Amino acid sequence: MVDQVTEKEVKLQLAKAIRMLEAIELLDMNGHVSCRILGTDRFLINSRKASRASVTVNDIVMCDLNGKLLEGDSEPPSEYHIHTEIFKRRNDVMSVIHNHPHYQTVLGIADVEMKPVFGIGAFVNNVPVYEKSSLINTAEMGAELAESLGNEISVQLRNHGTVVAAESVKAAFARSVFLEENAKKQYDAMLLGQDIRVLEGENLVRTRETAWQPSIIRKVWTYHEEKAIKEGTLAGINDQTPKTVLS
Known part of the structure; x- marks a missing residue:
């Protein structure tokens, strides 16, 4: 049996991550x-019917x-195959986020490759693209998506x-935040109509080494958590009555 304290803490982290992602518009009514529960073939995920807000x-x-x-x-989301197929293939991945970020999606629509252009977003490397745009609601599509992701941290x-795939909920959250921030800065720079300056070479290597540390992950999570508390975003998160507003 999974340790109940650990399971409770993970559930709270997941609920916080979902509410915080919704508050900064990386999740909407979906996502x-x-x-993954360490040492098992089980995982935790928000239910399909639960409001992300x-x-x-x-x-x-x-x-x-x-x-x-x-x-x-309640049953899991219809796209649970995204999570199961990645977990099956990636022992290093403990947390997966599927979201609908505006700027990353816009770059994809324009067929513009994401590039590392921002300090804390410098971890952006190769972001593969999965070309099927419908719901990933079959095991076959989930497997295709997982193959597209390969050993990378994100697939569009x-x-x-x-x-986004990561070694923890907090790391997946931080990556989601700065993937979108990097995409936003890339998009805005491209509006100026000039060639953009992409991080590269030794500058890119050092920026990645100094800007993406465990301390940064903790700092990003704490900032958004404290902001969410201040704004009331996390109110009632430990309620035992499910918020059943979506189907």
Whole structure:
């Protein structure tokens, strides 16, 4: 049996990540965040019916790697295959986020490759593109998407959104934030109508080494968590009554 304290803490992290991502418009009425339970073939994810704006710890469900519901009162999102197929292929990945970020999606629509142009976004390297834009609601499509991701940290779903993979919920959250911030700065720079200056060479290497540390992940999470508390975004997150407003 999974340690209940650890499971409770992970559920709270997931609920916080979802609410914070919704507050900064990286999630909307759709999208999902998952976390593999260490040493098992199970994972936690927000339920399909839970509002992303008011998700609580009670809206986090447990499934096996075939998407079968093991604990919780509602089924997982229809795109759970994104998470299961990545977990099956990547032992290094503990958390997966599927979101719908504006600027990354716009760059994809314009067929513009994402480049490292911003300090904390310098981890952007190769962002592959999965060309099918519909819901990833079959195991076959989930497997294709996971193959497209390969060993990278993010894959773009053309005309749809983005998937981010990381070693923890907090790392996946931080990567999601700065992938979008990097894309926004790239987009804005391109509006000036000149060639953009991309980080490269030794400058890129040093920037990555100094700007993407565990301390940065903690700092990003703490900033957004404290801001969310101040703004009331996390109110009632430990409620035991699921917020059932979506289907």
